[in-house]
Amino acid sequence: YRLSDFALDPIEEKGLSSEKILRLPQSVFCFSPPQDAPDIEELAMVKTGWLTFGCFNQLAKLNEHVLELWVNIMQQISSSHLILKNAGFQNEKNKQDIINYFVSQGIEAERIQCFSLTASRTEHFSLYHQMDIALDPFPFGGHITSLEALWMGIPVITLQGNTHFSRVTASFLKILHLEELIAHSLEEYLEITLEVAKDITRLQRLHQTLREQLKTSPLCAGKQYLQAVEKFYRQIWQEWCHTQINLRL
Helix, strand or coil, rough: EEEEECCCCCCHHHHCCCCCEECCCCCCCCCCCCCCCCCCCCHHHHHHCCCCCEECCCHHHHHHHHHHHHHHHHCCCCCCCCEEECCCHHCCCHHHHHHHHHHCCCHHHHHHHEEECCCHHHHHHHHHHHCCCEEECCCCCCHHHHHHHHHCCCCEEEECCCCHCCCCCHHHHHHHHCHHHHEHHHHHHHHHHHHHHHHHHHHHHHHHHHHHHHEEEEEEEEHHHHHHHHHHCCCCCCCCHHHHHHHHH
């Protein structure tokens, strides 16, 4: 068996998995609000004077197609900055390679910030104060990184693919009724990002409401999530008992 949900593994794709898929009514993920996250502050761009994109996903997810699209975005918003954070930047060469790539595409080095591991989770969450919009990598998108960004009031732009792991952030956004942040092509990803980036009123509204929206959503409903999982455990146990009875007959 494999626990999933209807967004990650649509019912019409039945038969593509070796396991029997048990789809939870909302999401297969459950998020506990972090107690060490600081309060929401004003938009980063209000303090800096420029818009900042960000991604705190693993370095391995930042493939050439992702970076190429992000360069395109930054070229179209000439004053924009990009903040990246992952454990891979403990290696100075990895950090410099990323910066050099952007520079080779005409993006000034000072517009790119790369952070490695922080001393505490509070410090990690505080880095979101420097970000206005989170960019989800593809085809392997964010999981906990997307939820943390949303908790810090940062909208996440994602490209929904045709695999389980390329739909995770999209599944979060659907539960939050933010389907307008989900792209289905590279062109749409660019279009959505530019639209959100240029609508300051919309950005401010999302920034101030996303945490409460997430907090009151099924993604944070731990008790209901547990009850749904327990229901499936009971089903699995009953099916196993039934097979044992049949084996004896």
